[in-house]
Amino acid sequence: MGKTIILVGCGNMGYAMLKGWLAAGKLKAGEIAVVEPNETLRSRAVSHGIHAAAAPEELEASTADLVVFAVKPQMIRDVVPAYRRFMPDATFLSVAAGTSIATFEDILGTDAAIIRCMPNTPAAIGEGVMVLFANARVRPEAREFVSDLLSANGAVATVEDEALMDAVTAVSGSGPAYLFHFIECLMAAGEEAGLPAETARLLAMQTIYGAAALAKTSGEDPARLREQVTSPGGTTAAALSVLMGEDRLKSLMREAVAAAKKRSIELGA
Template sequence: MTISELQHTAGTIVLAGAGKMGGAMLTGWLAGGLDPARVVVIEPMPSAEITALVARGVRLNPPEAAAAEVVILAVKPQMFREAGPALKPWVSDATLVLSIMAGTTIASLQQVVGGAVVRAMPNTPAAIGRGITVAVPAANVSAAQRTLTDALLRATGAVEWVDDEALMDAVTAVSGSGPAYVFLLAEELARAGIAAGLPEALATKLARHTVSGAGELLRLSEQPSAILRQNVTSPGGTTAAALSVLMGTDGFQPLLERAVAAATARSRELAK
């Protein structure tokens, strides 16, 4: 099933939480041909963009609930225990429950809302259709529900499936939180350029274009990232001088290992 084929499926799709990630997913579904009249959005503080979708047929915060085909949980993990009971009327044993909440386990989801649960972790490039999501299904998720989940998630980018839920904490640390690491790289590269004498506007533009352009080259190239790095590096040149610092004992590798380990640990804490 592709995203465009969602229009041929039956049943209501409930989106609980229409913030940046939930909103990005909804935009992708509607762009792919999903009938807005099939969509229910539960969001206590909807943005103007979400409110405007009511004119297209999306139902916003309806007073009554009935079992839906799919319920997508996109609320903040810290709010889930409080919000869960209000969402339970939308869920039957046959409902696909798709969670994109960090650190919230399949067992917790089954306990609070029930249904056939898929736990997933997208990332913010989903807003431009360039995200990547990793998903893990509960044992009671059918093949058809897994196919439907795949179509819903592909509205915002690539999808990978795993069978071991324990991997999701590291997934969260690498791809879920990863865009922030890249944005920090652009931020600090610009700051370093300013320190080297560049005007702020020029340093910022150079950093943004360098990070985004290198990312696009990495996406389009079939070569490993290490080869792409080596292609930029002439022996004894300026890049080699910089890399001798970045790849030193206090460089990128140990720093990122500590960062990912910290994010992984925090994801595990959220599950408690």
Template sequence: MASPLPQTLTLVGAGKMGGAMLEGWLSIGVNGAGITLLDPHISEEMQTLAATHGMSVNPAAPAPAEVVVLATKPQMLDTAAPAVQALIAPKTLLISILAGKTLGDLSARLPNANAIVRAMPNLPASVRRGVTAAAAGKGVSEAQRQLADALLAGVGKVEWLGDEGLIDAVTAVSGSGPAYVFNMVECLAAAGVAAGLPAEIAERLARATVEGAGEMLFQSPLPPATLRQNVTSPGGTTAAALEVLMADNGLAPLMRRAVAAAKRRAEELSG
């Protein structure tokens, strides 16, 4: 049975992430005629998308919607709150992707909102291969949770958290994680240059290797450890490299420190 989709949806903030989510909603069948975009600096690309699908853009008096998605910059919450309040009816579901803004922050500034979901998507949402972690407030019904799940799944996978306090850790793992992978490609290419490869070839090899490995992860049900073992011949070249990466001072402790640093910063920003 297909998940329900909203008849009316208002997106507040149509920047990079909001725009990516919008395209995902259209791809799963949300009716553009029921979508309203509110953004004083909406891009020409978003205006064209809206016109193509019959969306309303910055109407003078937008009506309350079944779902309101808050995708502005976090520091704009206080400024946007009065206008957002007017969009929220008693049964409206509010989905916020504002980094650092807790369910408590949102409730305090948007008291009309009885049902709030806080979500943390990541950059690959722009190619519909993202992952979003979400936490539901106490007023969210099961039907509203399913509705939020359907919308968030429009840009990738969804993980529901029983504890909103885990979102800072999510930010450190999946929110910031794409940058870690990009940096790994940079480092692998640089290591290839150090081993004697021309820089352009090293970069193409490193990039294609990570693209391919990521696709294997996407397609295979096997755990990452099993995939690693499957490409590692005993006594071979991969095993020699993994002895370095899996040493006590190798990649694992480095990644723990990196994630811990990101989590601390997320806690600082949300404090």
């Protein structure tokens, strides 16, 4: 697959992806064109030496290998039709949350090669999760190229059933907010236990960061890591008796993920 990429939208997610591609050496500036109507956002792409246009009609490229839609879901039906001209050679990649493959096929036609991606916000620092679902029109080499490209923004996973994207949204798409709230709660609990606010903040953030890094790199099952920290009758055991008693935290997370999945299904309907 060649390297002629059009990025439609240079907002927070679009720009984060763009910076990751360039920083990792996945693409060169001359291989990318950006379409962004907002001048301030467009200037960010220009600052990296990338050709940026305010509208698709201003694009210099007459062909494209990959067109990436990083726009809000409610804009899809207004934005996408202008890029039909890049068929049949282009693969279309969408990071618009909740927007189904069927929606794109309705706009572009059933012959369009479409990949749907659910990213999350840590992609901005190259530590995200990018989950992909592709329709049958996407060629194997295109899948491989997109997976490699997105690896600049974090881990890449694929699902073979698009219906699973609602569960993906509920776990990894919305998941960072769950952890942010957990950090908030741990900070507040630390303050109530007598710690200065800044100390509580540092302890909560670094503890979550370090524990997550250890869980990722150790190769151990999280349950095993928990057991290693928990001495019988100790302080950790006392705290876990609150969190794990009657499956409190497990039940709460199950309800939270179910609620997010339900809402994802509703928004995609």
